[in-house]
Amino acid sequence: MISLLREMYYIILGFLEGFGACWLFLFRLLRYTPSALLRWRLVFQQIYSVGAMSLVLIIVAGLFVGMVLGLESYNLLARFAATSAVGSGIALSLYRELGPVITALLFAGRAGTALTSEIGLMRATEQLAGMEMMAVDPVRRIVVPRFIAGAISVPLLTVIFCTIGILGGYLLSVMHLGVDEGAFWSQMRVNVDLVEDVIESTVIKGIVFGGAISLLAVYEGFYAQPTAEGVSNATTRTVVNSALAVLVLDYILTSAFFHGA
Amino acid sequence: MVSETDSGSENVIEISGLKYRRGEKLIFDRLNINILRGKVTAIMGPSGTGKTTLLRIMTGQVLPDRGRIIVDGRNIMRLTAEQLFELRKEMGFLFQSGALFTDNSVYENVAFPLREHTKLPESLIRQVVLIKLQAVGLRGAWNLMPTELSGGMSRRVALARAIALDPKIIFYDEPFTGLDPISMGVIVRLIRQLNDSLGLTSIIVSHDVEEVSSVSDHSYLISEGKVVAYGTPQELEENKSAWVRQFMKGLSDGPVPFHYPAPDLAKQLFAGEQE
Amino acid sequence: MRQTRTIEISTGAFIILGFMALVFLATKTTNIQTYGDHGGYTVSASFNNIGGLKPRASVTIAGVAVGRVLAIKLDPKNFNAVVTLQIYGSYQQIPDDSTASILTSGILGEQYIGLDPGGSDTFLKNGSTIQYTQSALVLEKLIGQFFSKATAPGAK
Numbered sequence: 001m002i003s004l005l006r007e008m009y010y011i012i013l014g015f016l017e018g019f020g021a022c023w024l025f026l027f028r029l030l031r032y033t034p035s036a037l038l039r040w041r042l043v044f045q046q047i048y049s050v051g052a053m054s055l056v057l058i059i060v061a062g063l064f065v066g067m068v069l070g071l072e073s074y075n076l077l078a079r080f081a082a083t084s085a086v087g088s089g090i091a092l093s094l095y096r097e098l099g100p101v102i103t104a105l106l107f108a109g110r111a112g113t114a115l116t117s118e119i120g121l122m123r124a125t126e127q128l129a130g131m132e133m134m135a136v137d138p139v140r141r142i143v144v145p146r147f148i149a150g151a152i153s154v155p156l157l158t159v160i161f162c163t164i165g166i167l168g169g170y171l172l173s174v175m176h177l178g179v180d181e182g183a184f185w186s187q188m189r190v191n192v193d194l195v196e197d198v199i200e201s202t203v204i205k206g207i208v209f210g211g212a213i214s215l216l217a218v219y220e221g222f223y224a225q226p227t228a229e230g231v232s233n234a235t236t237r238t239v240v241n242s243a244l245a246v247l248v249l250d251y252i253l254t255s256a257f258f259h260g261a
Numbered sequence: 262m263v264s265e266t267d268s269g270s271e272n273v274i275e276i277s278g279l280k281y282r283r284g285e286k287l288i289f290d291r292l293n294i295n296i297l298r299g300k301v302t303a304i305m306g307p308s309g310t311g312k313t314t315l316l317r318i319m320t321g322q323v324l325p326d327r328g329r330i331i332v333d334g335r336n337i338m339r340l341t342a343e344q345l346f347e348l349r350k351e352m353g354f355l356f357q358s359g360a361l362f363t364d365n366s367v368y369e370n371v372a373f374p375l376r377e378h379t380k381l382p383e384s385l386i387r388q389v390v391l392i393k394l395q396a397v398g399l400r401g402a403w404n405l406m407p408t409e410l411s412g413g414m415s416r417r418v419a420l421a422r423a424i425a426l427d428p429k430i431i432f433y434d435e436p437f438t439g440l441d442p443i444s445m446g447v448i449v450r451l452i453r454q455l456n457d458s459l460g461l462t463s464i465i466v467s468h469d470v471e472e473v474s475s476v477s478d479h480s481y482l483i484s485e486g487k488v489v490a491y492g493t494p495q496e497l498e499e500n501k502s503a504w505v506r507q508f509m510k511g512l513s514d515g516p517v518p519f520h521y522p523a524p525d526l527a528k529q530l531f532a533g534e535q536e
Numbered sequence: 537m538r539q540t541r542t543i544e545i546s547t548g549a550f551i552i553l554g555f556m557a558l559v560f561l562a563t564k565t566t567n568i569q570t571y572g573d574h575g576g577y578t579v580s581a582s583f584n585n586i587g588g589l590k591p592r593a594s595v596t597i598a599g600v601a602v603g604r605v606l607a608i609k610l611d612p613k614n615f616n617a618v619v620t621l622q623i624y625g626s627y628q629q630i631p632d633d634s635t636a637s638i639l640t641s642g643i644l645g646e647q648y649i650g651l652d653p654g655g656s657d658t659f660l661k662n663g664s665t666i667q668y669t670q671s672a673l674v675l676e677k678l679i680g681q682f683f684s685k686a687t688a689p690g691a692k
Binding site: 041044045047048051052055091095152153155156157159160162163166185188189190191192193194197198202203 | 540543544546547549550551553554555557558560561562564565566567568592646
């Protein structure tokens with residue numbers, strides 16, 4: 001019994017330590033951000049590799065999620081004889097929850113792991129130490145551009161996901177299930193609020209999730225053990241911690257912005 | 262006593278009273294080392310004595326618990342991060358693995374310090390890069406990627422990168438390890454040549470006695486955190502201490518025993534149970 | 537480094553695509569219309585019960601949107617809900633004896649204000665108050681009414 005408590009104590013302590021270290025790292029990254037933005041070529045290169053390269057994945061996922069939403073919304077609303085509201089259902093589900101969360105999780109899996117393993121490998125092959133010896137700060141040169149790129153890319157990807165999702169839902173419900181096209185769009189327009197649903201949910205959640213995942217990914221890579229096993233463990237931690245962080249932040253943001261009926 | 266601002270002295274690096282502990286183990290115990298300007302100095306010792314750590318302390322990558330470390334007239338322990346970075350621009354460091362940037366070509370790797378620290382136009386950078394590559398004999402390989410290079414070649418490229426900014430001091434971390442005889446000969450020649458032609462001060466950490474002896478002016482032998490012997494290769498060769506002789510000649514048994522400490526053989530073999 | 541141009545172009549395209557998607561979402565799928573300032577004038581109306589009426593809800597005449605709800609406040613003296621409405625500038629001739637009712641649209645019921653024009657020759661202008669109002673129908677009170685009518689004969 002005592003040993004169980006002690007285990008938990010150490011786990012909690014370990015978590016707090018990592019949590020605090022992460023925040024300190026974040027402040028450091030934010031401090032270097034303005035100067036890093038001046039070297040826009042580096043940032044652009046990273047936006048390309050984490051953002052543009054994830055585009056295909058996001059578009060395909062968005063299409064299928066949109067189509068499934070079309071089916072499920074229709075299914076649900078048919079029970080209330082309110083299938084004309086399908087447009088609203090799809091849009092609200094996408095903008096508020098599915099868009100930001102699914103995009104974030106996909107991003108963590110595809111780009112987050114790439115960031116962690118890339119930086120971790122540079123750590124393991126002493127490229128980061130080499131840079132330090134050449135009087136170049138690896139945090140400024142390697143880490144910050146990648147962090148910025150992730151924080152910028154995720155909201156963009158989220159918005160693209162939602163757009164494709166709406167189109168997918170449209171194809172399914174209007175073209176396939178026969179919902180009235182006019183009702184689809186006009187009901188949506190009425191029920192989707194610009195501030196509440198798009199700005200607060202899609203965009204802000206996108207920015208927050210993007211920042212969190214990028215932070216975790218570069219942090220794990222930078223502080224990985226410089227061995228093959230170390231990098232692999234760090235990559236796993238990135239995915240797990242990112243997923244948890246996204247879900248927890250989702251709850252926090254949703255309840256913070258909760259307007260009630 | 263050399264003042265802290267006197268940078269024209271004979272000693273480029275002065276370490277006095279160095280104490281460094283990692284966990285329970287005392288790695289360095291009141292170590293004193295002086296590196297002479299313009300010479301090739303070697304630091305030798307068995308694996309695990311912390312030779313690489315010593316290099317890291319000299320370059321400010323690791324901070325010791327106690328001691329005075331003066332590098333080119335500056336006390337490393339008192340420098341701010343910016344001052345340390347400035348100092349590092351005058352140092353070259355060759356890692357054991359080369360530590361080349363795997364995503365960039367040979368040319369890009371050597372050009373890196375020039376691009377980061379100078380505002381030279383591309384045409385001038387190109388000239389400098391080619392000259393540095395020429396110095397290490399790899400000008401023809403300028404366009405290759407690190408994955409296409411052999412071990413010896415990547416170390417030479419790393420060397421070209423280390424001298425890109427014309428440093429005053431250059432550190433070699435186990436430069437001979439894992440090379441074939443020819444590549445080793447090339448590195449040995451380069452260390453000597455660059456040191457003399459560029460007026461560098463070179464510090465080599467290694468345990469390859471033969472190679473070190475052929476290239477160094479002075480060598481320190483370190484064991485158990487202390488300096489055990491110091492002198493020219495000739496002097497070390499003639500050193501009477503049993504331990505030094507075992508190390509220099511590569512004898513399998515001596516003050517450092519062949520057998521790891523264990524209980525009596527007969528007892529363990531015939532005991533039946535686990536000991 | 538020859539790829540740099542491709543990278544820069546693709547990245548630029550990606551960022552532009554993202555913003556275009558955002559613009560599409562914002563303009564075509566949301567109620568962005570209601571945020572515009574269409575110019576107009578402000579009038580107020582007092583209700584016993586506003587039900588589920590919310591700011592930015594529509595104000596309509598004969599089903600056509602003529603304005604929107606700006607704000608809803610509680611009058612501390614008579615405990616009525618005071619609703620501030622904005623009427624769009626193109627509708628200057630609404631009689632000042634019109635009735636404002638709180639109605640429900642559709643089944644999943646967003647509530648809005650419907651104006652029933654009166655016959656007056658003077659029109660609403662900035663700062664006017666609508667005199668005749670019809671509060672929202674509250675389900676419990678309806679049921680209560682129904683039951684009291686049903687039991688009343690017995691009580692007599």
